[in-house]
Amino acid sequence: MKFEDIQTIGIVGAGTMGQGIAQICSQAGYKTILFDINATVLEKAQQTTASNLDKGIERGKLTLAEKEAALANLTFTGNTLDLHCDVIIEAVVERLEVKQSIFKELADINSDQTILASNTSSIPITRIAAGVPNPERVVGMHFFNPAHIMKLVEVISGASTSPEVAHTIKKLAQKLEKTPVMAQDSPGFIVNRVARHFYVEGLKLLEEGVADVETIDKLMQASGFKMGPFELMDLIGVDTNFSVTSSMFEAFHYDPKFRPSRIQQQKVDAGHHGRKTGKGFYDYK
Missing domain, CATH: 3.40.50.720 (NAD(P)-binding Rossmann-like Domain)
Known part of the structure; x- marks a missing residue:
């Protein structure tokens, strides 16, 4: 064609x-x-x-x-x-x-x-x-x-x-x-392979109690990012983002650096998928 x-x-x-x-x-x-x-x-x-x-x-x-x-x-x-x-x-x-x-x-x-x-x-x-x-x-x-x-x-x-x-x-x-x-061809190609750690590391900080969602997002915005990882996940769709991370985790033979977050899994299970559902890491109702 x-x-x-x-x-x-x-x-x-x-x-x-x-x-x-x-x-x-x-x-x-x-x-x-x-x-x-x-x-x-x-x-x-x-x-x-x-x-x-x-x-x-x-x-x-x-x-x-x-x-x-x-x-x-x-x-x-x-x-x-x-x-x-x-x-x-x-x-x-x-x-x-x-x-x-x-x-x-x-x-x-x-x-x-x-x-x-x-x-x-x-x-x-x-x-x-x-x-x-x-x-x-x-x-x-x-x-x-x-x-x-x-x-x-x-x-x-x-x-x-x-x-x-x-x-x-x-x-x-x-x-x-x-x-x-x-x-x-490569799992995640260019953008998602590089960007995955933007989300994964943000979620690890949250899991470890280093800082809350709002603080992490504000710090990333202050560093020059238009959005922090949690606001961006809510925009993309928490479920979609989780699905991509899970797919890459498997594709890279379960390399720990791509491990999906239990917190994100819980959001998906609860139906808190971000802006499209009215609630994700933030409440949009």
Whole structure:
């Protein structure tokens, strides 16, 4: 699949990341199909997209005509058979077997030229591509939250990824007005591997009673960070952050420096997932 041939993009998973990716694809002029098995999630994604576009108009970054064009490009569906696309980006839960299953199913209903891109933040692309027909078209396309605002995109090549496919995805990221960075396959890639210790060490300080959440965050902000680790985890999603840490802990053969926190596990078990649930390390109600 050449960059010039891309006309239709499918997004699997209408959560926070999938919705944001679908929005920017539709704004870039692509026919975009956003899929999710949960009708409630799809409805919320539709509302969030409209709200984001309205905010863009309020800030002078978007016109009413551009909003209407973006919405006209965007289709919401709960039927996988609608996903006949040139590029498909999955943005589902960080579980290897789920991602592999999705790509295998979509490979059966699409051509061998359809590019299968994963928004995974931690699982090696080589593992995801294993068992998927034509693994050379499987590539990582890792966006950052919120996807419609953050500029960075990691483009990750697995062991089988074709250089042409990686180059096509790089050009697509640029078309979406993102800044792509090319990376080779490794658990967590570049950003999450480096940033993991920002969260893990912050949680260790909390576990050991060195300081409380507010103090740690304020000290990191005073050091030049826009957000401290706990405020950032609440924004990303405590559950999502925990899932990434757990995945990397396993991928690095249980290296202690990536050990997930019991405090974070407790937050996840309690349903305190951050801003999206109204409570995380902070209370947003």
